Amino acid sequence: MLEVEAKFAVKDLESVRAGLDRKGGVRMGRRQQERDVYYNAPHRDFGGETDEALRVRYDDTGGVTVTYKGPKIRVGSAKAREEFNLAVADGETLEGILSRLGFRRAAMVLKVREFYEMGGDVTVTLDDIEGGLGTFAEIEILTDENKEDAADRIGGAIAKELGVGGPPIYTSYLEMLLSKQQ
């Protein structure tokens, strides 16, 4: 499964919420706090070299998910990357295993998120990232095929409908945070 997505910096989440409301976007669940712990590998440098990501995500309901993302591929004005998501029973045990295998914590990102669905395969996530990084709207389509088509829809019609402007951002929150810390 490929995740085709584009992220836009927005000054004001409220205006995007209004756009979603106008265009039939349905809010899924409540606002949610997430704590993302990113790991680097002992045998290759995810951030600096291979553009992979290994993340342990804690949501505020006790859920823990481990995610592997492959290198980003530019697809038109969006990006795509292979993604595996796995729910696990306990985050402390998972991080214990990662640590024993030689993986090291690289960074932590805290955010507040809201999820919206628009007509089937489109998900919009509104993010407020702690540490002064700002607010963002991420438009995402999960697809097994037609990734160029998905990229066109995201960068074109969908962004316009939501009143989201400016160039898409290809930098991950992790990269933003690491570059801000330097």
Add this chain to the structure above:
Amino acid sequence: MLEVEAKFAVKDLESVRAGLDRKGGVRMGRRQQERDVYYNAPHRDFGGETDEALRVRYDDTGGVTVTYKGPKIRVGSAKAREEFNLAVADGETLEGILSRLGFRRAAMVLKVREFYEMGGDVTVTLDDIEGGLGTFAEIEILTDENKEDAADRIGGAIAKELGVGGPPIYTSYLEMLLSKQQ
């Protein structure tokens, strides 16, 4: 948490069952088939060098558990090793992540197991290993302290009570299988 355990080859599981019955052993659950997939790491050789183990276990009820075991430590006539067990939602996704991280399947062990509990902290597992490896009784105590004491109890009183004889075996099923295949 340390797992202190000793394993004994037995000719006949039925006689150990009788010993367990005589000594108040309680069978936990039903006989269970397990498929264990062992992985090796890209950056160190678990089997040949570091004596670690990374295992994905599929039981016959759909449960999937990933386990990391640290190097074995001899404790008297038993062995101890650090152990992390983590239930995960999906084995295929887990193996996908391991594969992308560069871990490789090293071997698969199929077995039929029965579990017994004896007076609190002692677990006895009866194993029938496919591939002609034979039948075994494994006596285990999970402890945070007193590992010498636990080892003494396993090798002495408990083994005697169950009529389990012969020297304890320090070779894992994985090692037995790999050496048989060579």
